Amino acid sequence: MKNKDPKLLLQSAPLLHQELTTPAAMKDVWIALFPATCAALWFFGLSALLIIIASIAGAVLTEWVFTDKEKRRFALSDTSAGLTGLLLGLTLPSGLPLWMAFLGGSVSIGLGKVIWGGLGANIFNPALLGRAFLLGTFPIAMTTWGPAGGPGEFFQIHSSNLALPFMQGHYDALSTATPLGLMKFEHQGTELVSLFMGNTAGSIGETSSLFLLLGGLFLLIRRSIDWRIPVAIFSTAALFSLIMLLTSSAESTTSYPSPFFTLFSGGLLLGTFFMATDPVTSPLTPKGCWIFGIGVGFLVVLIRLYGGLPEGMLYAILLMNAATPLIDRYTQPKIFGR
């Protein structure tokens, strides 16, 4: 018997007396991402908008194609596919050809979610999986960063955005290095003020720490995300980079950034608030959340300092996602009386 009655809503435990449904939780994240998205449009103009639209379109279309006809309306109405597309879009560079953004959205949902059995069954964060795929597939396009522009350049679209499918983009403007790239390869710092406001090169949604913090605080106040994960990531990353900074010798070839630089540069804030706290791919138990956060914070600094790439948030979260089932298994609370 196939249940076709839309009024019967099956939900898994815990069955709290709280109006928290998947669409409602998704709505909170949409609201929380609004400031960061606005900042992305402000700094990267119409290109950012087009990239976000392309990756959302890729994600939603894939979800639509791979969902049963009867369930389509429900699967799409919780807006999780669109949210994955938006999150992926925010992690892409502004000059990326649009077809790559579309492909990334499609891979996010196809390989990151649908193939595991849909919402709630995936191991890895879908948006980050899509980004990892794009980074492995198009390493040059994914690390060619356009500079952040002002409002005057809002309507300028990068010509590389409009490359035909499967074709290379032609980059018009000079590409610049991200603050993390400058730190790693040129041993050159970036002013904390521009890191905080977001007036730097980088993925379109990751540069503006201020607006990401606003969104993150909103999620924390609404209790949409577990506060332990961000707190654990921030404190571990800050503490670990401080220790590395203090114990580094003067003639070392690695440049050790300050804890503030670690926190406000790259995708650390975006990843912490919106990807590491993904309820599906992070541990369920409080103790597990601490372990998960500490792991991400430790790995991100380790990869940034000693890895081949300047940014490590992507792989830090994906690695801890892989460890999540194990963490959950070993942090189960004991049953009272046994």
Add this chain to the structure above:
Amino acid sequence: MATDTTAYEEMIKGLWRDNPVFVQVLGMCPMLAVTNSAINAVVMGVATFFVLVGSSFLVSSFKQWIPKQVRISLYIIIIATFVTVVDYSLLAMLPAIHKELGAFIPLIVANCMILGRQEAFASKHNVKYAVMDAVGMSGGFMIALFALGSVREILGVGALFGVDLFGSNFEPWVIMILPPGGFLTLGLLLLFFNWFTERRKQFLGKVAEADRAAVLGVDKNG
């Protein structure tokens, strides 16, 4: 078994229904390792074809004289003989490709698909059936290698057998010629194969049901 199927059926089953890669999921090591270009995949397929057909022929011919206790080691010796022949032939004829395939030519000995066919089929059937089965199985293996190799070369380099397909402006999918691309492509091909088989089964089930209903003269909804 040999009596109720024809030799032709034994050959055909390896190509599709019992495809060694897509259905039995055997021989994954060369499948993932050498399929980064179509030409490597095809040469590997031809090498495996020669080894499997030759050793099936020999095993089937000598099956009365092979003691049960030492059969596996004898199979391996027979397979290794043909692999050595292939190894030196490739070295003489196609040195460039031999260099690229490297250790995977000697490793054909360890291809579980080949040993599996000796143990499961060639040692129990006569020469004609054994050879036909070997032709079908290695043909199926070659089809799978070619499918994987061509997808990976087209996306990863934008070419097929070294011939440029999309012009110089093509953006190569670097991941496809690297190991992750092998796993991704193989996974997706297996997904497609299983989906297709499932659909076919459903379709045949429906046809059979309709036939039964027509024979019985009963409307299944009535």
